[in-house]
Structures are given as C-alpha cells and as structure tokens.
Amino acid sequence: MNCTTVDRKCQYTTPWRTAERSPSDPSASPQTPAGPASTPAPSVSFPGLQPSAPVENPHSRVDMVHMQLLHHYTTNNDIHPLIDTCMKDIIINLALREPYIMHSVLAISAHHLSVLRPDQQSFYHNLAIQLQTQALSIFNSIDIGLYGDSVEKRVPVFIFSSVLGIHALCDTLSHRDSDADSAISRFVAYANLHRGMHTVMHGYWDELRKTELRAIFDELVPQWFQLTSEGQECADIRVRLTSSVSLDSEEREEALRAVELVQCVFDAKPKLEDRAYVLCSWVSMLGPSFVRMLDTRRPEALAILAYYFLAMYHCRGVWLMDGAGQHFLPLIAEHFRGGEWYAWLPLPIATSETIVHRPVPMARNFEVTRPQEADAPRIAEIHLAAMDANPLLHAQFPAPESLRALRSFLEDYALEQLRNAASGFLVARDPETGVVAGFAKWDSPSHPEDVKLERSDLRDLEGCRREFLDDYASLAEEAKKRCFGEQVCYCLNFVCIDPAYQGQGAGSLLTRKVLGLAAADGLPVYIESTGVAVSMYQRLGFTTIDGFEMRLPRPAFTALSEIYREECMVWYPPPTQDGGSE
Incomplete structure (x- = not known):
C-alpha cells in the first residue's frame, strides 16, 4: 500500500531475492530487499543457511504467526484429547516431513485461538480456513497410487484424516445456520469429507495396528467405543429402530450402531474431553448405509442426529463444541415438530425446550x-x-x-x-x-x-x-x-x-x-x-x-x-x- 501511494514498484513481493548464480553454488546467498533506488542494499551472506532452491511455492513460506501457531499447538493441552496424550510427538515428527499435516496442525491451532481470543476471532478463524485449504490442496496433489502396499506411507494419511476431521467439524459447527435444512446439508458435507479421507486406508486397518498407531487401536478405541453401554438416554430410539418396518436389515444394523456410539458419549467417564473425542470420531465410525440415510434425509437418521446433538450439548464445556449443541439441538427438534416422527425424540425435545425456555438464574x-x-x-x-x-x-x-x-x-x-x-x-x-x-x-x-x-x-x-x-x-x-x-x-x-x-x-x-x-x-x-x-x-x-x-x-x-x-x-x-x- 505504501509503494502504491508513492507510485513505486514494491520490492517486498517475494520472501527474498536470489542471486543470479546457481542455488547450488555455496557462494550464492539470499539478499536483503533493496532500499531506495539510488542506494543498493549490500549482499549479506549466511554460510550454511542458503536455500537449496528459490522459494516458489507459497506453501513453504513461514512467518512468525506460523511459529506462534506451532508453539501454541505443542504447549497447549486443551486442543484435542487424542493429540495431547500419546500422539503429539508422532504428529509433530510427521508434520515436519509432510507439509499437508503441518498446515492442518497449524489450522486447528488457529481455530483454537479463535475461540480463546474473541477480540481476534475473525483473524484466526480466517487463517484457520486458509491453512486447511492449503493442506487439502497439497494432499490432493499427491498420487496415492504411488503408495502401493506401503502401510508406513498411510500412517501420515491417517493422522491427517484425524486432524482434518476435527477441524472440519469445528468449521461446520461454527456456522450457526438459522434453519435445519442448511444445518443438515452442512453436516452431511462434513461427513462425506471426513469419511472420504479414510478410503485410502481401506484394506490396511489391520496393518496399521502394527505401526506406531497401535496405542490408538489397541487401547483408546476399545475403551471409548466398547459398545457395552449401560445408560438409558438412547433407550427409546433404540426400541423404535428395532421395531421399524421401513428399514432393511443393513440399515437397521448401522442405525443401531450409530445410536450405540452416541450412547458411548453419555456413558464416557471420567473425562469430558474423552466424550468430545467420541463425538469427533462419530462420523468416521458410521457405516455407508447410514451415511446414505443422512444424505437422503431419512427421518430415522435425522432422529439419531438429534441425539448426537443432545450428546454434544452434554459436552458444552469443551471448546470443540463451543455452544453448538445449544444451537443445533433446538433447531433439529423444531424440524420434527408437528410431524409423525416427533414422538421419536422425547429426550432431545425435552432438553431443547429447557434450553430455549428456561431462564438462567443470575448470580x-x-x-x-x-x-x-x-x-x-x-x-x-x-x-x-x-x-x-x-x-x-x-x-x-x-x-x-x-x-x-x-x-x-x-x-x-x-x-x-x-x-x-x-x-x-x-x-x-x-x-x-x-x-x-x-x-x-x-x-x-x-x-x-x-x-x-x-x-x-x-x-x-x-x-x-x-x-x-x-x-x-x-x-x-x-x-x-x-x-x-x-x-x-x-x-x-x-x-x-x-x-x-x-x-x-x-x-x-x-x-x-x-x-x-x-x-x-x-x-x-x-x-x-x-x-x-x-x-x-x-x-x-x-x-x-x-x-x-x-x-x-x-x-x-x-x-x-x-x-x-x-x-x-x-x-x-x-x-x-x-x-x-x-
């Protein structure tokens, strides 16, 4: 803007200006941007710190904001329960090798800061979107066919899908649509994105269990998704699904599994963050038939989605949810109001009416x-x-x-x-x-x-x-x-x-x-x-x-x-x- 004001060519359009010599020449070094036209800036050499090639890809440009995001990610213990326990070191090591993971890590860090710093929410939220878009762009440029049968190359893809899933859900929930149809459409789009990342792992799940991801598959997932829940929050819809004549056997089985996964959220103890992880992973655990039911707006699937938002309301103290349950639960309950499927939602409707109508006592x-x-x-x-x-x-x-x-x-x-x-x-x-x-x-x-x-x-x-x-x-x-x-x-x-x-x-x-x-x-x-x-x-x-x-x-x-x-x-x-x- 300053250069435009004084009608000068901007000399700061690239990270640095490269000498005319070959980048492999040890005497070639980056130069500082020139000062006024009459005073050329001296060339400054930093032996051993020269880039191996001129910077052409904007994805490789790093500034102090990126450093702040990386520092926040590595030092903050609230960003995500899975990442902040057994997987953080693995993720950082992979991110330093795979740019699409690094951009995704920085994106989730930026989204977290947008919640922590309301006065800078717009800046960090937009930055999170930019970084995640860059991550997807880099990932989409990879020819997965070159991976062959390599399990090791699929480990970073699995990690990327996990971090991407968190960010995609956060982004979906941050759009507080005013009508149920828009909210459902946005959620289905998120579900397809999250599940689409797992296609590259199809047929390799058993092999992934033998990699550094073993702790997830052998301990975390069995504990959180043990499917031996004792809670009764989903008892009513479970009975209705079992006796429904509009579902074929595969649809009924996958719908009941989706309900059990939601019940796991209600039963998860003792940490609220563990409940939140079950919610974040819910979509990735769904069967293809149930996703199609969501996509076609089958009322049975939407009723289960109402219980999902009820579980999200119970996790309202976690930043990932950020009040989303309070917004979406009444929205989807209103979508069913007056119809024959209204009776499928006794607990979500009762809770949504409490959210909407109960006056909150002041101190x-x-x-x-x-x-x-x-x-x-x-x-x-x-x-x-x-x-x-x-x-x-x-x-x-x-x-x-x-x-x-x-x-x-x-x-x-x-x-x-x-x-x-x-x-x-x-x-x-x-x-x-x-x-x-x-x-x-x-x-x-x-x-x-x-x-x-x-x-x-x-x-x-x-x-x-x-x-x-x-x-x-x-x-x-x-x-x-x-x-x-x-x-x-x-x-x-x-x-x-x-x-x-x-x-x-x-x-x-x-x-x-x-x-x-x-x-x-x-x-x-x-x-x-x-x-x-x-x-x-x-x-x-x-x-x-x-x-x-x-x-x-x-x-x-x-x-x-x-x-x-x-x-x-x-x-x-x-x-x-x-x-x-x-």
Missing part, C-alpha cells in the same frame, strides 16, 4: 452464607461431583471403593471445619429451594487451616494412590513458595459448584465474596486453577504468575498417560486513594 439470585453442620454431606457430594471431570481425582482415587471412602472422609472433614468458627467457608444457596449449589473454602491469617487436605489423613484411605497426592502437594507447595515466599495472603483452596448449577454465576459470586474479605484485610488472593476455570478467574482480575504440571495415568489404560497442569494465579486488592489497599 444475585444465590444467597451466600456460612454453611451449617447439616450441610456437610451436601458439601462432600458437591466436592466429588464438581471434581469428577478432573483426571487428578481419578489418579489419586482410581477405584469406586476409594471414591466412596473419599466421600465419607470429605463429609467428616467438612463437619470438622464447620465446627471451627474461624475457618474460611461459604456456600451459595438456591433461594427457591434452599439447596446448596456450591461452596468456597479458603485459608488466611484470619481464617487459618491447620492441615492441608492433601497432607491430612486422606492419604490413609483405602485404595488411595498416595504417590499422586504427595507429588501434587509437593508441587503445589513449591509453586506457592516461588510466588509468595513467606508473604501472607489468602489461599482460595476450593471453589466447587454442583454441575447442575454451573454456568449460572455461583462460582463468581462466591469468589467475589472472598475477594471482598481479602480487600478488607489488604491482602492478595492466591489460587491454583485448572485450565477450565482460568478464564473465570481472569474476568475477576486474577493474573497467571506461575504453574506446575505432573504426568498422570489415563484411567483404565495400562500404557497411556497425560500431562496434568494447574495455573498459579494471584489477585491484588485495588489501591486506596492514599496509596494503600482497601
């Missing part, structure tokens, strides 16, 4: 008080329910009997603390029912805590894996010491909200009450937060100053692990007019 509706001794059982119940999606809890207490012992211990622990009038304890109650919706627990000079929970008799509970309690306690203590040393402060130990009340402001209200007490004492507030709550604390004025992480086993797996991380955050009281703190 001011909750009553914040000190709990009574009779609230101890409810506090223990909320503690476990709120922490159920936290992998640390299930590493420390992996068996049902250990969780039962933990609940009993937490009830006694809460009761003991409530009998101490100086303990820091608040609850938020539903004003209409009086039910405790959540609680906050803290310690400070005026609210001391004799023994930290992780250092208490909790370590002696039956089935407790003490090593994970001890490791966590040590890491947390070291982090706090790095942040504050011997400086006094408030430590917000727990803000736990019943999942039925989450998203309604109870957590923010309780936290603000504690901040008010800290401000009155002129003290900062320190908290260690999991990733899902960081944004809430940031809105309340907290800043991340440190962090720590530890490796945890994945529940029910023998060879897989994951990185668990907490952010160390601090809030400082606002200064008073005289320069002190309120």
